[in-house]
Amino acid sequence: VDHNSPYWYNNITLLYHKNRKKGVKMTTALIMGYSNFDLGVFNEKDIRLKIIKKAIRRDLESLAEEGINWLVFTGNLGFESWVLDVANEMKEEYGFNLATIFDFETHGENWNEANQLKLSQFKQVDFVKYAYPKYEHMGQLRDYQRFLLENTDLAYFFYDPENETKLKFMDTLMKNQEGYRIKRLTFEDLNELAEKFSEKYAFDLDFCLP
Secondary structure, three states: OOOOOOOOHHHHHHHHHHHHHOOOOOOEEEEEEOOHHHHOOOOOOOHHHHHHHHHHHHHHHHHHHOOOOEEEEOOOOOHHHHHHHHHHHHHHHHOOEEEEEEEEOOOOOOOOHHHHHHHHHHOOOOEEEEEEOOOOOHHHHHHHHHHHHHOOOEEEEEOOOOOOOOOHHHHHHHHHOOOOEEEEEOHHHHHHHHHHHHHHHOOOOOOOOO
16 A cells, blocks of 8 residues: 555555554544535524534534544535534644545535635545545445444444435444444434523524425
8 A cells, every 4th residue: 555645545544553653542433414405504604503513512522531532524514514613623622633534536626615615624634535536436435435434433423314315325334334333413412402592592493304
């Protein structure tokens, strides 16, 4: 494996080798969840986003207490981007290291200007690699997804099986991965937070897919 190459998913092993030499225990969480399109959340001032980020901070604090020190992203908009925002705020205090393992180098190349800015934030983390230069066949995605699960300890996953999207496939893979743990954020969690929030500010708010 050419460790200087930005390509090929096996290069993530460099992340582990560097830290093992330093005697650092690698404890990693894969970050995945609904996109902003799934949720219909496009405005940074959307009150729902404030509540989602409040839940994210609570859950990241819990993960830090469990010893999680690496957060691994795949570079998608929505939940991943919001976790990245919160993790950057918490990074110094909680000692998080952040990694983005993109599926393809072409990931996000057709996104609009505002989303290109979010994409650039995924590239400004501690460790960045691409699985492949570009999409060629479905087998690449299958190998990439399996690799992510085999090289992380758990997933912090915003997904409710009762509200299916294309994430259903990853949900199934996670469940079938022996010994793999899923820390879920659900609509029920968010609605409980929203209820406390609405009591304070006297308005109704309900989380679900559009």
